[in-house]
Amino acid sequence: MAAHDHSLVRNAGPLWDEATRSPFLDALAAGSLSADAFRRWLGQDYLFASRLMAFQAILLSKAPRDCHQPLIEGLAALDCELGWFESHTTRLLVDLDIAPHATCRRYTDFLIRCAYTEPYPVPLAMLFGVEASYLAAWSALLPSGPYAEFIERWSSADFAAYVRLLGALADRNPHEAAQEHFNEVLGHEREFWKMSWEG
């Protein structure tokens, strides 16, 4: 099942489009995005990913046995992702030792707080929201121009398969608060793209 057919996505209404489309992505696909804006986004995305690691680790510690494999594979993939950022700082001219933007901080405070305070199906639905919206945002772009490498990286078949697994896990572990938190994730995604575009 494609992510956009998932009930959490359908029931999110217009929030889904707001979280997956942005002038930042349009400019990136058109090749007109400035290198400075791209580097600014990369730096914040790295901080986001490093805090997402904590969120996923806490979720893993609370989730039942049948959720472990995809979550562990997700953590391993995230470790590779952080390693990719760290090994490309020189080529990409990105400074990773920066302070989080208020938008990045609000998003990650929300994620980690919920990982502790909500029962595991809620952060599970939230993780699906984080990854499915990210995949949808990048998959809508044609991999061409100066940013083709990055578009391909974040719309890969492996990533899509992982997102499908997360969607299936969310289905098998429903919770009455899942939709509300899924929607909040989408709101934060929208703000993150907005921050990336507006600086």
Add this chain to the structure above:
Amino acid sequence: MLHDVLWRSNLHLAHSCLAHPFVQALGEGTLKADLFRAFIAQDAFFLGAFRKAYALALARSDETESITSLYELLGGVLEELKLHRAYATERRIDLEILVPNPACRAYTDFLLRTAWHTSLGEAIAAMTPCMRLYAYLGRELASKCSLHHPYRRWIETYSGEEFGRLARRLETLLDRAAADNREIRDSYRYALQCELDFFSGVLGI
């Protein structure tokens, strides 16, 4: 002392809070009643998180002195919540149906993330600015507070000796639990920024 260094290095944020239109109107007694009601409702939600943060810090403390301090501070926030419930009854505020505004949610998410996830020192550094700031605002506003001021009770609570004593108690804990490093400075500064945003959140600006 660390608490003094942190307060002084962020004094500009405390001054911005004092100069904030919400705080100025509250101090002058010209704040519209519905805005005060909105503030009390958001603050009650915030205090619910603050109470949990104290409880988590208490559970993670080993020294009797710290445990005793946190026990007292937890009692202090429970008293503050009683006062909010009294305001809610008097001014017909339904605290049960409250939806926090984005600034309030950002602050409580930050507070609870630090309380659950970071070192005890960082968690205390996230909590201290609220206490010190309100003691400061209370003292500053008390000079203009007449006998018939509509928000006299609020100003007296935060300018009072008891609240000042609790703020100092938390600062003593901060000095014991935290080192002067980037995380602690960041936690303290961001909490004060959240305080400033909280006032704007009530005004919807």
